[in-house]
Amino acid sequence: MISHGRILYALIIKDWLLFWSDRRTFFFSFLVPVILASAFGLVFERPAPGTASYPRLPVSVVVEDSGPFTEAMVRELLVSPHLQAQQVDRATAMVAVRRHRVPVAIIIPEGFEHAATQRKSLWERPKSESRPQLELLYDASRRGEAEWASGILAEILLKQLCSQQLSPWMSADWQSWLPFQVVTVPVAYHSQSRFNTYTHSFCGMTLQYLLFWGMESGLLFLRERRGAVWWRLRAVAAPLKTLVAAKVLTTAGVGCLQVLVTFTFGWLVFRVTIDGSLVGFVLICLAMCLLAAATGLLVAAWGNVEGHARNISIVVILSVSMLGGLWLPAFLLPEWVREVAMVLPTTWAMQGLSAVTWQGAPFRTVLPEFAGVCAFSFLLFLLAVGRLHYLEKRSV
Amino acid sequence: MRGQDEAVLFWDGVSVFYGACRAVDNVSLTVRAGEVVALTGPNGSGKSTLLRVAAGVCQLDAGRVWIHGRERKSDPRAYARQVGWSPQQSGLYEELTVEENLRLFGRLQGLYGSRLHQNVQRILDQFGLGPRRRQRVGTLSGGWKQRVNVAAALVHSPPVVLLDEPTSGLDGESRDRLLVDISRLREQGCSIVLATHQTEEVAAVADRVVQMHNGRLLEPCTDGFSASASRQRVMLWGQLRCHPPRFVLRLVRQRIPDDVNLELIGKRLRLCADSPETLGHALAELLREGVAFESYRMVAHRVTRRAS
Numbered sequence: 001m002i003s004h005g006r007i008l009y010a011l012i013i014k015d016w017l018l019f020w021s022d023r024r025t026f027f028f029s030f031l032v033p034v035i036l037a038s039a040f041g042l043v044f045e046r047p048a049p050g051t052a053s054y055p056r057l058p059v060s061v062v063v064e065d066s067g068p069f070t071e072a073m074v075r076e077l078l079v080s081p082h083l084q085a086q087q088v089d090r091a092t093a094m095v096a097v098r099r100h101r102v103p104v105a106i107i108i109p110e111g112f113e114h115a116a117t118q119r120k121s122l123w124e125r126p127k128s129e130s131r132p133q134l135e136l137l138y139d140a141s142r143r144g145e146a147e148w149a150s151g152i153l154a155e156i157l158l159k160q161l162c163s164q165q166l167s168p169w170m171s172a173d174w175q176s177w178l179p180f181q182v183v184t185v186p187v188a189y190h191s192q193s194r195f196n197t198y199t200h201s202f203c204g205m206t207l208q209y210l211l212f213w214g215m216e217s218g219l220l221f222l223r224e225r226r227g228a229v230w231w232r233l234r235a236v237a238a239p240l241k242t243l244v245a246a247k248v249l250t251t252a253g254v255g256c257l258q259v260l261v262t263f264t265f266g267w268l269v270f271r272v273t274i275d276g277s278l279v280g281f282v283l284i285c286l287a288m289c290l291l292a293a294a295t296g297l298l299v300a301a302w303g304n305v306e307g308h309a310r311n312i313s314i315v316v317i318l319s320v321s322m323l324g325g326l327w328l329p330a331f332l333l334p335e336w337v338r339e340v341a342m343v344l345p346t347t348w349a350m351q352g353l354s355a356v357t358w359q360g361a362p363f364r365t366v367l368p369e370f371a372g373v374c375a376f377s378f379l380l381f382l383l384a385v386g387r388l389h390y391l392e393k394r395s396v
Numbered sequence: 397m398r399g400q401d402e403a404v405l406f407w408d409g410v411s412v413f414y415g416a417c418r419a420v421d422n423v424s425l426t427v428r429a430g431e432v433v434a435l436t437g438p439n440g441s442g443k444s445t446l447l448r449v450a451a452g453v454c455q456l457d458a459g460r461v462w463i464h465g466r467e468r469k470s471d472p473r474a475y476a477r478q479v480g481w482s483p484q485q486s487g488l489y490e491e492l493t494v495e496e497n498l499r500l501f502g503r504l505q506g507l508y509g510s511r512l513h514q515n516v517q518r519i520l521d522q523f524g525l526g527p528r529r530r531q532r533v534g535t536l537s538g539g540w541k542q543r544v545n546v547a548a549a550l551v552h553s554p555p556v557v558l559l560d561e562p563t564s565g566l567d568g569e570s571r572d573r574l575l576v577d578i579s580r581l582r583e584q585g586c587s588i589v590l591a592t593h594q595t596e597e598v599a600a601v602a603d604r605v606v607q608m609h610n611g612r613l614l615e616p617c618t619d620g621f622s623a624s625a626s627r628q629r630v631m632l633w634g635q636l637r638c639h640p641p642r643f644v645l646r647l648v649r650q651r652i653p654d655d656v657n658l659e660l661i662g663k664r665l666r667l668c669a670d671s672p673e674t675l676g677h678a679l680a681e682l683l684r685e686g687v688a689f690e691s692y693r694m695v696a697h698r699v700t701r702r703a704s
Contacts (some may be wrong), residue, residue, distance in 0.1 A: 006503065006506060006508065007504055009503070010503035011502070011504075012501070014489065014492070014496075014500050016489055017492055017496055018489060020530070021491040022491060023491060090644065217613065227485070227487070228483040228484070228485040228486060228487035229487045229488060230451045230487060231448070231451075232481070232483060232487035232501070232548070233482055233504070234452075234453050234500065235451045235452055235453050235476060235479070235481045236473075236476050236504040236505055237452070237472040237473040237475070237476040238504060290581060346455045
């Protein structure tokens, strides 16, 4: 008497051997996610604010006027910790902005000194026609940088005006004269938590390549299903539920190995850590592996021609990866995209992973994400198994 | 031990429809223990469907199939253990090695441990697959792949073997090898049903040839057997050192009796006769005319001739 367990064991061994025999799948499951996660982390890595390597906004400064007020202002621009300013002439600045070398050029036009200093006091309301004009030329594709430069310029200009009007009462440390303080506080589950681009990229790429592995596993199942080997499996009285169970277990098992390899590499090389609940992390990863297995079953059940199924799956996986915030953090996406993305399992999985890794969330916090990913997996599983049963009835 | 006359496999009024198309129409056929039955007929005549029905991978619209008095639906796995089915297309995992494939299908049939190891080893030896055991199936030639395809059906030593077009797409040498393997299986007591449209070829190894057309047996019999008479048939397959001139073959054909079948394809020669004496006479004529053999193999078996 052959038990279901023995058939299941034989099928799992078979799928395991098939996985290791295919170098391409091995390469795409283990090496590519590690390489891409490292590359994404490297590209998007930013030093912490206040450090020497924190990026400054490159600007060109064009001075067409002269005078002590202008000179002081230019000096402030050149030494600003927020700017990487360089003084050039107007033609050079125009060329630099047009050719995308600098996003912004600040032009101090002729007559600026006179217009800026003619007021007797800060309380005197200036006439609109006599207000000094500053020009801000910006790269048309970089509006955000123009706004940033405008803010910094306003701060420096006001500081100079205050210094001029309140001198000699105001000391050089003008920040101490401000009637308020701005304190920046990073909000996370853990007080020591800091956003780490490598953690984000390793979470995202692991999830994306789990889905790709699910797709490969599904395509293998599709090949089996459409070939004579399927009938041979059915001839040995292997029930459909056992064949499906073997496929789910193998896909999820290889997925777990993939998560282990990717995160171990991230931890060893880029200090990617799990600051939150380890149990929560394991649960989310298990749910992701089940999602990959369900995705594979869906491909196997609804796919027809392998090439078409592969192409459609790749497009779908890349789309849900992008919308789910696997490539770039979700906060960079527009509001409507973030709202739409809530119907995607990748969004829930990524939120859960981010929470238990760099945000340091406790176990209970990620239970909704865990349940969400499991629910999506179950739904895909039902769709796949229903279709497989239908095809089975039709073909036997 | 089962008697030679015992019915092992029995199709009883089997009908199968593919949509509106009637693939098999009320077919009844019995296969005895140790018997080799060749199902022949043109493409689409229902041969493969009849085998698929017996293998349990095709649903019946009418009728029943028994193997050793057991129907598949009563105990599918026990039934499956009684049958070894080799599909027409290669039903193997091309990415796995020959041995891994055999082990997989052995495991799926409930073999494990030393029994699995012994059976796989036996099959590898029997089919001469030992040197290729670690080779991936996808890298094998068509002939070797087909041998593995057949071998995978036999790894659990089933009493009934169903071979669907086992020689299709094979070159002469591979075909001969496979036919020798099939002869050996019969010697081991297996009941074999072959589906083929190459009647001449399988006539050498089959005890009975049953023709199908449009899903029906051409010679329906009340007891499920074709009206037939058995006789001994002897066959020689030889590999020649060089191709003999045509006039030599013409000369030999004139000297040997009419019922001796002499075929030459390339350097392969096949002689088929009713008795070893007649075959020996034909062989002596060939040798006398200077036809030199590299190697040859003789097989003797019982052949059923239809009354028509």
